[in-house]
Amino acid sequence: MNEILRRRFVDQILVMLGREAKKPAALTPRAQQAHELKRMTLKADLQATKAHMRAHQAETHTWRNRRWVTLILANLLFVVSFAFDIQILEGALTASRFIGFHLIDLNSALQVMLAHKHIIVNLVIGTATIFVFWLLFGGRSFCSWVCPYHLLAEWAESLHLWLVKKKLVTDQPIDRRLRTVFWLVFALLALLTGYTVFEAISPTGIVSRAMIYGPGLALLWVLALLVFEVFFVRRAWCRYACPIGLTYGVVGIFSPLRVKYTLAGCFHEGDCRKVCLVPHVLDTVIKGRAVDTEVPIGPDCTRCGLCVDTCPTGSLKFEVKGLSKLM
Amino acid sequence: MSADKVGAGDTATTQPPMSKERKQQARRRVLRTLLLTGGVLGAAISGYLPLAYAQKQRLRPPGALDEKDFLSSCIKCGQCVQVCPVDAIKLADLVDGFGVGTPFIDARAQACDFSCDAVQCILACPTGSLTYKKPEFLPVRPGAKLAGKPILLAKENDPEPTLNLAERIGVARLTRPESCLAIQGKGFKGQARGPEFKGELRYMKVDRWKPIKVAEHPYDVALCDLCVQACPIKGAISIETVFAPDGSQRKSPVVHEACVGCGVCEMICPTAPASIEIIPGEGWRA
Numbered sequence: 004m005n006e007i008l009r010r011r012f013v014d015q016i017l018v019m020l021g022r023e024a025k026k027p028a029a030l031t032p033r034a035q036q037a038h039e040l041k042r043m044t045l046k047a048d049l050q051a052t053k054a055h056m057r058a059h060q061a062e063t064h065t066w067r068n069r070r071w072v073t074l075i076l077a078n079l080l081f082v083v084s085f086a087f088d089i090q091i092l093e094g095a096l097t098a099s100r101f102i103g104f105h106l107i108d109l110n111s112a113l114q115v116m117l118a119h120k121h122i123i124v125n126l127v128i129g130t131a132t133i134f135v136f137w138l139l140f141g142g143r144s145f146c147s148w149v150c151p152y153h154l155l156a157e158w159a160e161s162l163h164l165w166l167v168k169k170k171l172v173t174d175q176p177i178d179r180r181l182r183t184v185f186w187l188v189f190a191l192l193a194l195l196t197g198y199t200v201f202e203a204i205s206p207t208g209i210v211s212r213a214m215i216y217g218p219g220l221a222l223l224w225v226l227a228l229l230v231f232e233v234f235f236v237r238r239a240w241c242r243y244a245c246p247i248g249l250t251y252g253v254v255g256i257f258s259p260l261r262v263k264y265t266l267a268g269c270f271h272e273g274d275c276r277k278v279c280l281v282p283h284v285l286d287t288v289i290k291g292r293a294v295d296t297e298v299p300i301g302p303d304c305t306r307c308g309l310c311v312d313t314c315p316t317g318s319l320k321f322e323v324k325g326l327s328k329l330m
Numbered sequence: 331m332s333a334d335k336v337g338a339g340d341t342a343t344t345q346p347p348m349s350k351e352r353k354q355q356a357r358r359r360v361l362r363t364l365l366l367t368g369g370v371l372g373a374a375i376s377g378y379l380p381l382a383y384a385q386k387q388r389l390r391p392p393g394a395l396d397e398k399d400f401l402s403s404c405i406k407c408g409q410c411v412q413v414c415p416v417d418a419i420k421l422a423d424l425v426d427g428f429g430v431g432t433p434f435i436d437a438r439a440q441a442c443d444f445s446c447d448a449v450q451c452i453l454a455c456p457t458g459s460l461t462y463k464k465p466e467f468l469p470v471r472p473g474a475k476l477a478g479k480p481i482l483l484a485k486e487n488d489p490e491p492t493l494n495l496a497e498r499i500g501v502a503r504l505t506r507p508e509s510c511l512a513i514q515g516k517g518f519k520g521q522a523r524g525p526e527f528k529g530e531l532r533y534m535k536v537d538r539w540k541p542i543k544v545a546e547h548p549y550d551v552a553l554c555d556l557c558v559q560a561c562p563i564k565g566a567i568s569i570e571t572v573f574a575p576d577g578s579q580r581k582s583p584v585v586h587e588a589c590v591g592c593g594v595c596e597m598i599c600p601t602a603p604a605s606i607e608i609i610p611g612e613g614w615r616a
Contacts, residue, residue: 030465082411085412093409093412093413093454094345094407094408094409094412094456095407095408096404097405097406097407097431098405098407098456098457099407099409100409100454100456105456107405107456108405111405112405113407115402115403115404115405115457118402118403119399119402119403120402120458121403121458121465121467121468123457123458123461125456125457125458126456126457126458129456129615160389175357175358175359175362175364176359177362178359178360178363181363181366181367185367185370188371189374192374192378196378196379196382197398197399197401197402198378198382198401198402198429199401199402199404199405199406200374200375200377200378201374202405202406202430202431203374203377203378203429203430203431204370204373204374204377204430208406208431209430209431211408212408212421212431216408216421219421219430220423220424220425221423221424221430221431223424224424226374231366231369235362235503236362236366239366243363243366244366295450301594307407307438311482
């Protein structure tokens, strides 16, 4: 990793915590050259290539479909394990056992540790297992590949976007620093009140338990969040509020599984940013912003793959860091 | 605008001055941010306050830490619910006011009768909210400590007849002696809780390993002693001759120190409402 990419690496952590993505201060010489070459390309040639690309672009939902299947199967495994007593994945998303092995959600574990101030062996085992798992598989991948609220919110989002298209509503963005504030507030509340305050309103836990143990009135809170997202703020909970997302985001800082951006073929049309849950991680696709010819996407990315599906030029692809060197 | 122009040359304000529209947008964004903050924190606090000021305690599963420690350590996964053979454990909902997703036992509807033999819910708990052995630094409620390991009648002839429980989760009390059939000298014939009752109990004479519906096991006794018959713990309750204030003799169920607070007596009691009840979190008083 060169110095400029290292600076971006740190920068992306700050962006995850809520800072606005800024124009980079310095670019690598090869990136500068690539940007320069793009500026030199004849407009007519560029237009023709773009039109050609568009004409041959097939609408694909490969990654989205894979992701939805994974998410539904994972949650279904919880449900059938209890409903039919097959005991493969017992518990709920907050804590469970996979054929006997403890698995514990990192944010729930953190809340319990802060509130209870006593950590037993099973809690450590479950938390460590899940930590290593998501360290390998991309931190916030938990959000888009497992969290049941994410899927509900994704459907609510398509409703929201349809209403936006009909000019009935507009997306009302919120300050992204709020999520970091919530994370701190809920950590502090757990520490001071000795009660896992966040767990009572966590839509992830509520939806997961509702599916496994039957619906309850707590679902009304989830419904209220979804209504808020449909009519006022696009993906409000996942974007601006959820501390779980930030916890997994921190784990994802060092994850080798990520989306990689390749500057060369990009037309800078920004389709990827339109479908992205966290468009601030894709600031690098804006014309002139890529600091290198290949730029890994930052830790706030949920690895949902919508940008990979959408990109007409294949400039955004999943990669496992170091795997290409091994193979 | 002129004020903006003055600052334009400073190194600190290299950004172009904001238009009126942008300023308004920014202000609205701050308002929306505050709105979401208020909404989320409001919901969180409304989930927490009823707990902080809770008057009535709920019966938690066996081996539960004291209420405050229980609430701080429970991760709300429901693994205790999944292992219970009689489905005694339920998860609390929003309106219950004792912690969304935390487990409790409604003993009148379905008590814990230790059909699992080994207190499986404790074994399932990943955070130690339910525990065989309480960590040293946590206090023990007065009267909560059991004098000895409780003997499970179903296991009485096994090499290891005891339950691994150090503390009781409550104590049975004859809260309505006036309605108790034994005190009135009455017997009982029929289904203890009527034909519709869904609760289950393990009857050793019927099946050592499989609990059956209470409704499928009618009783016929000359003097009602259903609570004593159903009690899964050795020496926890018996029918004794007691003296009323007026000096007259009568029979009455008497709870002993061995009571762990499982609630089977409350579930089986044929009077409505139950004459004997579990007082959750209560300690033993001689």
